[in-house]
Amino acid sequence: MIKMAEQIKVKKQSSIKRNRFLKHFFTYLYMILLSIIIIYPLLITTMTAFKSSDVVAFTLDFSGPWTLNNFKELFTDTLYGTWYGNTLIISIFTMFVQVAVITLAGYTYSRYNFAGKKWSLTFFLVVQMVPTMAALTAYYVLGMLLNGLDHDWFLILIYIGGGIPMNTWLMKGYFDTVPYDFDESAKLDGAGNFTIFWKIVMPLVKPMIAVQALWAFMGPFGDYMTARYLLREEENLTVAVGLQEFISDPKNQQVALFAAGAILIALPICALFFYLQRYFVTGLTAGGAKG
Known part of the structure; x- marks a missing residue:
């Protein structure tokens, strides 16, 4: 046994x-x-960006010669610098306004009861189900009525409005994870609603706010369809639309310039990610002590 x-x-x-x-x-x-x-694919794009401008296709070739002429040519012989500036402006405004709106909206839906709360949340879900392609015509007509076609401010409003429904749901869900006991304890100590929001709850939701900021900032850099549909003049384009011009002509595809421009797009996004990375951890504990 x-x-x-x-x-x-x-x-x-x-x-x-x-x-x-x-x-x-x-x-x-x-x-x-x-x-x-x-x-x-990232390696192929990087290798192509440092090849001579006569490259006709993306290739994974580690042999030389390597050159920086493509990056120089982007800013001297094309409107890439203008496109880059346009996109940065759109991304920064979109990020700040959208994060502010969805943070306040998420906190309101999480902490307060009001008439139409359930129906408005359901409406947000329904709106989010409508694909961007289906709304392009409506965006175009609205742009004509507001004289917003070919203007950055109108594209910013489109990005902000498109990001509010689902992101409000996400922020509400994250606010719901913060115990309401923190609010009650702060009220007993004489704290007002704004103090509770800013000093007690906000530090606890910094990870989600950081994620939302990164998403909002990345959106305009990667969006092609909406910007292509609403922007007309070449100097008003974003980088996603402008880069497409380099490879849109089958007889004259500037692959190396496209690759170089694509690599530069990642720089501000990476910089913002590394800056916000600290909030992914510190936000989990910063507000707990105050609560």
Whole structure:
């Protein structure tokens, strides 16, 4: 009986080790495949950006010669600098206004009861189900009525409005995770509604605010369809639309310039990510002590 029990124990330990090995094996295999899918196109774009301007196709070629002429040509022979500035302005305004609106809206929906609360949240979900493609015609007509076509301010309003419905839901959900006991304790200490919001609750939701800011900032850099539909003059384009001009002509595709411009798009996004990264951790504990 003792030997049988020992054999069962050995088999059980062997089965646990085998399952653990298979779990680790497939986990790392998945991570490797995912890394290849992400890194491979990025590597091709980077290699192409440093090749001579006569490159006719994206290629993964580590051989020389390498050059910085493509980056120089972007700002001297094209309107890339103007496009880049337009996009930065749109992204910054969109980020600040959208984050402010959805933060206040999320807090309101989370902490207060008012008439139409349930129906307005449902309306947000319904609006979010409408794809951007279906709304382009409405955006165009609205732009004509407001004389907003080919203007940055109108595109900013479109981005802000499009980001409010779903992001308000996300912010409300995150505010809901903050215990209401913090609010009650602060009220007992004489804190007003704004003090509770700004000094007690806000520090706890910094991770979500940072994520929302990053999403709002990234949107205009990656959006092509809406900007292409609402912007006309070449000097008013965003980088996503402007870069497409480099490869839109099959007979004269400037692949190297396109790759160089695409690489530069990542710089402000990466800078903002590394700046906001601290809030992903510190926000989880900063408000807890105050509560």
